[in-house]
Amino acid sequence: GAGVSQSPSNKVTEKGKDVELRCDPISGHTAxxxxxxxxxxxxxxxxxxxxxxxxxxxxxxxxxFSAERTGGSVSTLTIQRTQQEDSAVYLCASSPxxxxxxxxxxxxxxxxxx
Amino acid sequence: xxxxxxxxxGMFVQEKEAVTLDCTYDTSDPSYGLFWYKQPSSGExxxxxxxxxxxxxxxxxxxxxxxxxxxxxxxxxVISASQLGDSAMYFCAMREGGRANxxxxxxxxxxxxxP
Numbered sequence: 001g002a003g004v005s006q007s008p009s010n011k012v013t014e015k016g017k018d019v020e021l022r023c024d025p026i027s028g029h030t031a032x033x034x035x036x037x038x039x040x041x042x043x044x045x046x047x048x049x050x051x052x053x054x055x056x057x058x059x060x061x062x063x064x065f066s067a068e069r070t071g072g073s074v075s076t077l078t079i080q081r082t083q084q085e086d087s088a089v090y091l092c093a094s095s096p097x098x099x100x101x102x103x104x105x106x107x108x109x110x111x112x113x114x
Numbered sequence: 115x116x117x118x119x120x121x122x123x124g125m126f127v128q129e130k131e132a133v134t135l136d137c138t139y140d141t142s143d144p145s146y147g148l149f150w151y152k153q154p155s156s157g158e159x160x161x162x163x164x165x166x167x168x169x170x171x172x173x174x175x176x177x178x179x180x181x182x183x184x185x186x187x188x189x190x191x192v193i194s195a196s197q198l199g200d201s202a203m204y205f206c207a208m209r210e211g212g213r214a215n216x217x218x219x220x221x222x223x224x225x226x227x228x229p
Contacts, residue, residue, distance in 0.1 A: 033215075033216060033217075042219035042220050042222050043205070043207075043219040044219075045216035045218070050215070056215055056216070059216065089157065093159070102161045102164065104161070105151075105158060105160075106158075107157060107158050108157050
């Protein structure tokens, strides 16, 4: 079946502009996660959605970052007034439910802020 | 304190040899899960192996095995019979408790398999 998909695969934007990154989880997966991977670093947790519960936003680095998940499926990560330090690969993952062990990752969106 | 520590930024192994990638973790939660992911140059994260804190035996998946030493809080990945396609970044990660929310990742180890 189809895996997690993300769009766009690459995004170049000017400092100060807003960007939206999209994630389509695997169909039927109730849990969805966003991570950020800066160059040469591990993954940094950003936000977690589980079903209809309130999202865990504890990893969002500033109020310029927000995310929503419509209809329990597709998620959009929005970064307002982008800064150069926001340049990174943004990875989305999904899993079938909160008790499942494995997270399935998408290919990521490489964001470059110039 | 770092929840996951990978002390080897880079490792080299001869093709067909075995290699151990180190991972130590820090948690006070008695229930946790440990994961290893592979990230090739293409960027995708590929799940390799999982070990639960209450699992009595070390996890194995094909050529991958996890050397779980609970008292030492280590969860080293062993890759047997290395192949050229094993060259990639390897990340150790931990999920705390039964919450199944975010994973805490280490900084990774870049493995290069030499022909």
